[in-house]
Amino acid sequence: MFDSSDDEGPSDISMIHAAQATREFKEKFPLKSETLKKQELERARRTPAVRKKLNFDVTMSPSFVEAEIKTVQANSEILERKLTMKNEEIERLKTFIQKKEEENNRLNFQKTQAEEELRREKYQNNAKIARTNLELEKWQTIGKKFYTWFNIAKSQLEEVQELNGDDWENPEKIEKINQISREFYKFLENNQFTEDFVDQLAAGSIQSYCGVEFPVRQNMKTECVRGSEQLNSTELKPPGNERYNYFDRGGRYNRTSIDYEKDEKIQRLLLENSVLKDNLKIVKGRSERSMIIEERNRSLEVEKDSLQNRLDQTFGEIEAMRMGQARQIFNIDNCPENSEKYLRLIDRINGLLIENKRLEKDFEAATSRITKMDQDLKNAERRNSHLEDVYSNQVSKFNTLQKEMEDVQAKYDTSLENFEEVAAKLKEAEKKIEESSVISTKSDGDSTLLAAPPTDAGNSTQIFHMASNPLNLAHAEFQDQETKKRKLSELDGAEDSEAKRIRQEKIDELEEQLQMLEREKNVIEDSYKLHKDLANKFRQICIALTGLQIKLKDAEEGICTVQSEYEETNQGQFVFKCFYGTTRIDMLDVNSDSSAEMIRKWEPLMKKYIGERNSIPAFLAAMTLQLEQEREFDETMHERTHTFSVYHED
Amino acid sequence: MTETKTRNSINLKGSAQLVKEFFHFGLNSILYQRALYPADSFKREKKYGLTLLVTHDKKLLAFLEPLLQQVEYWLAKKKLKRLVMVISEVKTKEVVERWQFDIHTENVEEEGENAHRQKDEKKIRQEICDVLRQITASVSFLPCLEEPVSFDVLIYTGKDTEAPEDWTESGACLINNSETVQLRSFSTSVHSMNKRMKVLSTLKPLI
Numbered sequence: 001m002f003d004s005s006d007d008e009g010p011s012d013i014s015m016i017h018a019a020q021a022t023r024e025f026k027e028k029f030p031l032k033s034e035t036l037k038k039q040e041l042e043r044a045r046r047t048p049a050v051r052k053k054l055n056f057d058v059t060m061s062p063s064f065v066e067a068e069i070k071t072v073q074a075n076s077e078i079l080e081r082k083l084t085m086k087n088e089e090i091e092r093l094k095t096f097i098q099k100k101e102e103e104n105n106r107l108n109f110q111k112t113q114a115e116e117e118l119r120r121e122k123y124q125n126n127a128k129i130a131r132t133n134l135e136l137e138k139w140q141t142i143g144k145k146f147y148t149w150f151n152i153a154k155s156q157l158e159e160v161q162e163l164n165g166d167d168w169e170n171p172e173k174i175e176k177i178n179q180i181s182r183e184f185y186k187f188l189e190n191n192q193f194t195e196d197f198v199d200q201l202a203a204g205s206i207q208s209y210c211g212v213e214f215p216v217r218q219n220m221k222t223e224c225v226r227g228s229e230q231l232n233s234t235e236l237k238p239p240g241n242e243r244y245n246y247f248d249r250g251g252r253y254n255r256t257s258i259d260y261e262k263d264e265k266i267q268r269l270l271l272e273n274s275v276l277k278d279n280l281k282i283v284k285g286r287s288e289r290s291m292i293i294e295e296r297n298r299s300l301e302v303e304k305d306s307l308q309n310r311l312d313q314t315f316g317e318i319e320a321m322r323m324g325q326a327r328q329i330f331n332i333d334n335c336p337e338n339s340e341k342y343l344r345l346i347d348r349i350n351g352l353l354i355e356n357k358r359l360e361k362d363f364e365a366a367t368s369r370i371t372k373m374d375q376d377l378k379n380a381e382r383r384n385s386h387l388e389d390v391y392s393n394q395v396s397k398f399n400t401l402q403k404e405m406e407d408v409q410a411k412y413d414t415s416l417e418n419f420e421e422v423a424a425k426l427k428e429a430e431k432k433i434e435e436s437s438v439i440s441t442k443s444d445g446d447s448t449l450l451a452a453p454p455t456d457a458g459n460s461t462q463i464f465h466m467a468s469n470p471l472n473l474a475h476a477e478f479q480d481q482e483t484k485k486r487k488l489s490e491l492d493g494a495e496d497s498e499a500k501r502i503r504q505e506k507i508d509e510l511e512e513q514l515q516m517l518e519r520e521k522n523v524i525e526d527s528y529k530l531h532k533d534l535a536n537k538f539r540q541i542c543i544a545l546t547g548l549q550i551k552l553k554d555a556e557e558g559i560c561t562v563q564s565e566y567e568e569t570n571q572g573q574f575v576f577k578c579f580y581g582t583t584r585i586d587m588l589d590v591n592s593d594s595s596a597e598m599i600r601k602w603e604p605l606m607k608k609y610i611g612e613r614n615s616i617p618a619f620l621a622a623m624t625l626q627l628e629q630e631r632e633f634d635e636t637m638h639e640r641t642h643t644f645s646v647y648h649e650d
Numbered sequence: 651m652t653e654t655k656t657r658n659s660i661n662l663k664g665s666a667q668l669v670k671e672f673f674h675f676g677l678n679s680i681l682y683q684r685a686l687y688p689a690d691s692f693k694r695e696k697k698y699g700l701t702l703l704v705t706h707d708k709k710l711l712a713f714l715e716p717l718l719q720q721v722e723y724w725l726a727k728k729k730l731k732r733l734v735m736v737i738s739e740v741k742t743k744e745v746v747e748r749w750q751f752d753i754h755t756e757n758v759e760e761e762g763e764n765a766h767r768q769k770d771e772k773k774i775r776q777e778i779c780d781v782l783r784q785i786t787a788s789v790s791f792l793p794c795l796e797e798p799v800s801f802d803v804l805i806y807t808g809k810d811t812e813a814p815e816d817w818t819e820s821g822a823c824l825i826n827n828s829e830t831v832q833l834r835s836f837s838t839s840v841h842s843m844n845k846r847m848k849v850l851s852t853l854k855p856l857i
Contacts, residue, residue, distance in 0.1 A: 438742055438743075456822050456824060459809075460808060460809055461731055461732075461806050461807065461808065461809065462806075462807060462808070462809055462811065462819060463804050463805065463806055463819060463820045463821065463822060464804070464805045464807065464811075464813045464817045464818065464819060464820060465802055465803060465804050465805065465817070465818065465820040466713065466716070466717060466802075466803070466816060466817055466818075467816050467817065467818045468713070468816065469713065469801075469802040469803065470709075470710065470713055470800045470801055470802065471736070471738050471740070471743065471800040471801055471802040472802070473709075473800075474740045474798070474800035475740055475741075475743055475800070478740050478741060478798075
């Protein structure tokens with residue numbers, strides 16, 4: 001399938017061709033460093049021309065431009081040619097790589113096929129080996145069996161050979177002969193057929209044993225005592241003095257009929273084994289070949305990778321060349337082929353430069369703004385931290401104050417409770433005093449009153465009443481009056497002059513209070529008048545400026561009437577309701593004839609300004625304008641003359 | 651011909667409202683009739699087909715309104731047993747008149763099947779009207795109160811009843827030597843009220 005000549009090195013022709021191909025390849029695809037060197041040399045050569053071209057006046061001359069255009073065209077043609085060549089080379093390399101890939105694929109396919117075949121062969125071999133091992137085990141057991149029997153027979157035969165004619169009648173010797181087989185089996189029970197032992201037995205040819213040589217004896221009679229059914233037990237019972245020859249009768253017969261068949265089978269198996277060994281050798285050779293193929297495949301892959309790298313390098317170089325060409329093409333100084341294009345390009349560049357400057361300015365402004373914002377942020381953070389400190393201080397102060405307040409509140413509560421207790425006790429004491437005084441005032445001094453108050457409630461009922469009831473209040477008031485009267489009477493009785501003085505002082509004090517109140521009343525009246533006057537003036541100014549007379553009918557509800565000064569009838573007025581605290585003002589329909597007439601008259605303006613524009617001031621202004629236009633000229637003569645002047649505030 | 655629909659069923663709450671209303675007008679009537687407050691501190695109000703006089707004195711209203719609210723609450727909770735209006739002399743707190751309203755509450759539940767009683771509201775109002783009319787009429791046989799007097803209202807409840815904060819326990823304020831006048835009663839079928847009036851024997855009724 002595979003030729004061994006593939007593994008050999010390249011031929012002379014191929015070597016020559018390879019050298020030529022590398023040379024051509026180097027020419028067509030030079031290294032990047034070489035290309036750069038060439039470009040440097042070319043640039044150095046052209047530098048004076050470039051310098052000349054930089055002089056804009058010279059380049060603008062038509063003869064110079066034409067020459068330059070021609071050179072540039074020639075250059076571009078050369079480059080285009082180079083580019084086409086490079087492209088062709090790339091295509092060629094691509095096809096080469098493709099071919100290599102196809103070959104690689106084919107080899108891979110063959111490799112997989114060989115691997116598959118090898119696997120199949122291995123499987124078949126394994127099966128054959130297993131079968132052979134089985135057969136071998138069977139034959140080993142057969143061999144063991146025959147070997148055992150042979151040994152038994154041999155030892156018995158040796159014993160028999162030593163027997164004389166009289167010995168056959170000796171039961172001990174016969175027993176000894178018979179004992180051999182039993183002992184041998186006992187020996188075999190403990191004995192094992194090791195591999196070395198088997199190898200030793202298998203050594204040598206089958207013909208190395210020629211059987212037992214028997215010398216001819218005249219008087220020897222052979223008699224077969226037992227039949228063939230006793231052969232396996234090998235228990236011999238010789239007749240009289242004659243020796244028993246095993247091989248002459250049943251033994252020879254057996255060997256010819258069974259042993260040879262076995263030998264044939266062994267021979268056949270050995271033959272099969274040798275065939276299998278040959279097959280194994282063939283398979284081994286095939287596997288070695290497949291390994292060689294795999295090795296070759298690996299080397300081809302390596303070669304493919306190297307080629308791919310070279311191709312990438314080539315692509316890179318081509319790209320670099322393209323870039324260089326593009327730079328050369330778009331270089332204004334080198335390629336002045338189209339002045340309009342250059343001018344457009346210059347304009348574009350100038351525009352871009354201007355835009356760049358503008359963007360830089362914007363960027364600077366943005367950075368300045370950002371720095372300013374940063375500063376503001378820092379200031380704000382500083383302020384914030386300061387405020388946080390202040391807040392935390394305030395919170396701590398608040399907490400301390402809160403605690404103090406709670407303490408004070410607790411103290412206050414306890415003192416209040418104490419006070420209430422004291423007050424209750426006082427009341428009880430007063431009550432008791434009153435009761436006692438009432439009782440004492442009573443002339444009869446009825447003893448029943450001193451007892452506990454009787455009740456009709458019984459045990460299951462309790463009686464409540466409100467603590468502050470009219471009776472208690474009236475009684476407390478009465479008592480106060482009584483105490484006052486008593487005090488006054490006491491004072492009247494004891495010191496008349498002192499009481500008069502006190503009374504006079506009280507009167508003076510009351511007169512002072514009266515005078516103060518009168519003064520306050522005057523001040524309030526003055527301020528009321530002032531406010532009224534001010535409000536009147538403000539109203540006049542509002543009417544003069546807006547032409548609208550606004551009257552607040554209900555200050556609490558916010559209801560006011562609005563009437564234009566230009567209204568002839570003095571009856572038409574609008575009613576508005578103002579909602580304080582909001583910008584909402586509603587126009588009210590007061591359900592009167594004059595109101596209905598007014599609404600009919602002003603409906604278009606209402607729809608326009610209130611409905612659509614949602615502006616009551618605009619509606620009122622429009623109404624004022626319309627009324628002003630409608631009024632007669634004579635009437636205007638009687639109106640106050642509105643003048644226009646400028647007031648300069650120094 | 652149109653028929654006037656009247657309510658025939660009454661429950662505990664409705665009865666408490668009716669009784670409270672009666673107390674409101676009853677107490678006001680007594681206060682007016684017994685001249686505890688000036689006549690100009692009362693205004694006329696039509697109720698039960700009568701022209702009744704009701705106070706508009708703020709202090710008095712501040713006393714009566716919470717009192718009657720609490721009375722209604724206790725009525726609705728079946729706690730109230732008796733309400734007594736005590737008229738006493740301001741000077742000595744001696745009880746001169748004692749208007750006693752005994753209240754018996756039927757075994758009515760607040761909710762459920764046993765929560766309603768059948769009685770025509772019109773009839774109840776008529777009974778209340780009669781009682782109020784009798785209060786007004788009682789002036790004719792009661793003596794004039796010459797000394798300055800004031801009044802207090804006592805509420806009799808069960809032992810397990812808790813009173814609000816501004817309420818305190820009180821004595822029965824009984825009159826030792828008293829003349830008793832039995833007055834009309836009325837019933838809402840939930841609450842039935844028996845009314846008695848006791849007068850100090852020194853101020854005997856003029857009958």
